[in-house]
Amino acid sequence: MNFDLGPYAAYIWPAYAISAVALGGMTAWTVLGWRRAKARLAALEKKE
Amino acid sequence: MNWLFKYANPHNFMRLSNWLLPVCAVGAVLCLAVGLYFSFSAPPDYQQGATVLLLFIHVPADLMAMGAYVIIAVCSLMSVIWRHPLSDTAARAAAPLGAVFTFLGLVTGALWGKPMWGTYWVWDARLTSFLLLLFLYLGYMALWNAIEDETRAARACAILALISVVNIPIIKFSVDWWSTLHQGETIMAGKLAPVYLAPFFLMMAGYAFLFGALWMLRIRTFIVERRARTLMVSA
Amino acid sequence: MSPFLTLLGRDLKLAARSGGGAALALSFFALVATLMPLGVGADLTLLARIAGGVLWVGAVLAALLSLDRLFQGDYDDGSLDLIALSPLPLELTSFAKILAHWLSTGLPLTLLSPLLALMFNLPPQPTLMLVVSLAIGTPAVSAVGAIGASLTLSLKRGGLILPLIILPLLAPVVIFGAGSVAYALDGLSGTGALGLLAAFSVAAVLLSPFAAAASVRLNLGS
Numbered sequence: 001m002n003f004d005l006g007p008y009a010a011y012i013w014p015a016y017a018i019s020a021v022a023l024g025g026m027t028a029w030t031v032l033g034w035r036r037a038k039a040r041l042a043a044l045e046k047k048e
Numbered sequence: 049m050n051w052l053f054k055y056a057n058p059h060n061f062m063r064l065s066n067w068l069l070p071v072c073a074v075g076a077v078l079c080l081a082v083g084l085y086f087s088f089s090a091p092p093d094y095q096q097g098a099t100v101l102l103l104f105i106h107v108p109a110d111l112m113a114m115g116a117y118v119i120i121a122v123c124s125l126m127s128v129i130w131r132h133p134l135s136d137t138a139a140r141a142a143a144p145l146g147a148v149f150t151f152l153g154l155v156t157g158a159l160w161g162k163p164m165w166g167t168y169w170v171w172d173a174r175l176t177s178f179l180l181l182l183f184l185y186l187g188y189m190a191l192w193n194a195i196e197d198e199t200r201a202a203r204a205c206a207i208l209a210l211i212s213v214v215n216i217p218i219i220k221f222s223v224d225w226w227s228t229l230h231q232g233e234t235i236m237a238g239k240l241a242p243v244y245l246a247p248f249f250l251m252m253a254g255y256a257f258l259f260g261a262l263w264m265l266r267i268r269t270f271i272v273e274r275r276a277r278t279l280m281v282s283a
Numbered sequence: 284m285s286p287f288l289t290l291l292g293r294d295l296k297l298a299a300r301s302g303g304g305a306a307l308a309l310s311f312f313a314l315v316a317t318l319m320p321l322g323v324g325a326d327l328t329l330l331a332r333i334a335g336g337v338l339w340v341g342a343v344l345a346a347l348l349s350l351d352r353l354f355q356g357d358y359d360d361g362s363l364d365l366i367a368l369s370p371l372p373l374e375l376t377s378f379a380k381i382l383a384h385w386l387s388t389g390l391p392l393t394l395l396s397p398l399l400a401l402m403f404n405l406p407p408q409p410t411l412m413l414v415v416s417l418a419i420g421t422p423a424v425s426a427v428g429a430i431g432a433s434l435t436l437s438l439k440r441g442g443l444i445l446p447l448i449i450l451p452l453l454a455p456v457v458i459f460g461a462g463s464v465a466y467a468l469d470g471l472s473g474t475g476a477l478g479l480l481a482a483f484s485v486a487a488v489l490l491s492p493f494a495a496a497a498s499v500r501l502n503l504g505s
Contacts, residue, residue: 002088005098008163012101015159019105019152023258026148030262030269037272044279180451187448194438203501204434208448211430211494215452218483222455225479226462 058271061134065264072264076257083250090243099163104247106156108255109149110174113181114216116146116259120188121213124206134267136202139209140192141266145259147185153178173224180219184212286371287379294383297356304349308388309395311348315341316399327404334403335413335464339457341399342392342417343424347446349388350428353380354499358436367503373496381422381429381491389421409467416460416477423484426491427452433498455483 005012083104093100123139126132157175158168169175191208195201298305319337320330357363366376396417400410431449438444459480463473 002090002092002098005101006092008098008101011159011163012098015102015105015156018155019109022148022152026145027258027262030265034265034269034272037269037276041272041276041279044276180454183447183451187444187451190444190447191434194435194440194444200437200501200504204498207430207494207498207501208434212452215455218455219451222458222479226458 058134058274062268062271065268069261069264069268072257072261076254076261079250079254079257083247083254086247086250090247093241093244096164099160100244102156102160103244104251106153106160107248108252109152109156110178111252112255112259113146113150113153113178115256116142116149117181117184117209117213117216119263120146120209124209124213127202127206128210136206137267137270138263139205140202141270142263143185143189143192145262145266147182147189149255149259150178150182150185154182171227173220173227176227177216177220177223180223181216184216188212286369287375290366290371290376290379291383294380295387298349298352298383298387304352305387305391308345308349309391312341312345312392312395313399315344316402320402330403331405331409331468332465334400334405335409335461335468336457337403338396338399338413339417339420339461339464342389342396342421343453343457345392346384346388346421346424346428347449349384350432350445353384353429353432354436354495355432358502363499364503367499373499374492377429377433377492377495377499378488381425381488381495384429385422385425389417389425393417393421405464406468409464412467412473412477413464416463416473416480419477419481419484420456420460423456423480423487424453426484426487427456429495430491430498433495433502436499436502456480459483 087101087104090100092098119142120139123132123135123142126135127139154175157178161170161175162168188205188208192201192205195204316338319333319341323329323333354363357366367373369376371379393414396414397410400413405413427449430452431445434448435445459476463476463480466473466476
């Protein structure tokens with residue numbers, strides 16, 4: 001794999017990094033929201 | 049149309065997403081991993097050098113940003129015409145995802161613009177209409193959060209989404225018209241060399257699978273939250 | 284007298300009052316036009332170049348300021364409920380209110396604009412283009428604004444979301460409106476831009492009463 005990006009490295013790496021952070025963050029936020037909702041439902045159903 | 053109404057039932061949707069979600073998740077991971085490998089293995093473009101790498105994350109982000117808004121519009125239409133109960137939830141779930149893709153499209157576009165045109169921001173047709181698309185997303189999400197009554201919020205946002213989607217081609221056209229008024233940078237040729245097709249399609253598929261998986265998960269989350277709320281009320 | 288004209292007259296009278304919004308829009312417009320050269324510098328060539336854009340943006344913002352008077356006032360004191368019950372269809376009510384809004388903000392702004400264009404050293408031909416573009420485009424601003432105002436009716440702090448919602452929808456209006464002035468300034472014909480602006484305005488004015496009525500119905504809970 002070619003990692004020598006020449007003069008463009010200063011643009012390409014941040015672009016990939018920001019994309020990774022944004023997509024990863026979006027995924028984490030979504031999964032966390034799901035887990036939280038499930039936990040709340042489980043707690044409420046236990047009370048029944 | 050009947051199959052659509054089948055999944056209007058939250059229970060059926062949960063069953064569908066039980067298997068479809070993991071498929072999309074795995075698809076996303078595979079496509080992105082292999083796509084990244086192919087992207088960085090591809091030779092640099094003779095004109096653009098290594099910046100062609102930005103194409104592989106910029107265009108998929110752009111396409112997903114627009115696709116998500118189309119999805120919101122379609123769901124809004126289904127909500128308004130057929131009162132499809134899950135479609136409001138589906139539209140609402142897609143919005144933050146689309147907004148993030150729009151943001152990424154803007155950022156990667158700016159970082160591509162600097163080596164290409166010498167400046168981070170250009171008021172060209174694409175970047176400008178994408179900035180406006182971001183505002184559309186933010187306004188849509190803000191309206192959902194601002195109206196307390198959920199049914200009312202759903203109806204209002206459906207109206208907003210349908211009006212905005214009609215305006216999106218108008219925005220695109222007017223900004224295009226305007227940016228050719230102030231002639232500036234050259235427009236990049238659309239032809240993509242075959243050696244770049246594989247990484248591009250893989251990254252595109254990866255982005256799409258990721259959206260699909262997260263979208264379904266968000267819809268599931270809304271369904272579960274609603275169940276929890278009915279339990280709390282009846283308790 | 285027909286209910287349409289009654290409503291129109293009532294809204295106009297309310298707008299003309301001191302807290303009514305007509306004066307507010309005009310003074311805001313003049314304020315923007317005065318502050319801009321102070322911020323940008325007194326270079327007359329530069330001012331002429333930016334005049335179309337600045338005055339168009341100023342007009343949009345000024346019209347925006349008075350938008351909450353379109354439905355909000357009547358919603359808050361219950362009049363909107365009564366108006367909705369009248370024999371006049373809500374779509375026509377909305378159209379009457381949009382017309383009243385334009386007559387009390389858009390039209391005065393258009394009439395004031397040549398004076399402000401003078402302050403920007405805009406030559407006669409582009410000034411004419413500015414006036415015509417404002418005359419054609421400000422109805423669209425009122426129409427699109429009505430959609431935003433009706434959607435945000437029930438919100439306590441709806442004023443913050445309103446600009447966010449209608450900004451992207453008004454972008455084409457500003458682009459074509461200011462664009463026509465820029466064309467004229469360069470000695471080219473701005474009628475193409477005016478044509479596009481007119482098309483947008485007609486579509487907006489015809490369609491927005493339906494969207495606004497739907498939103499009002501929604502917020503009135505019917």
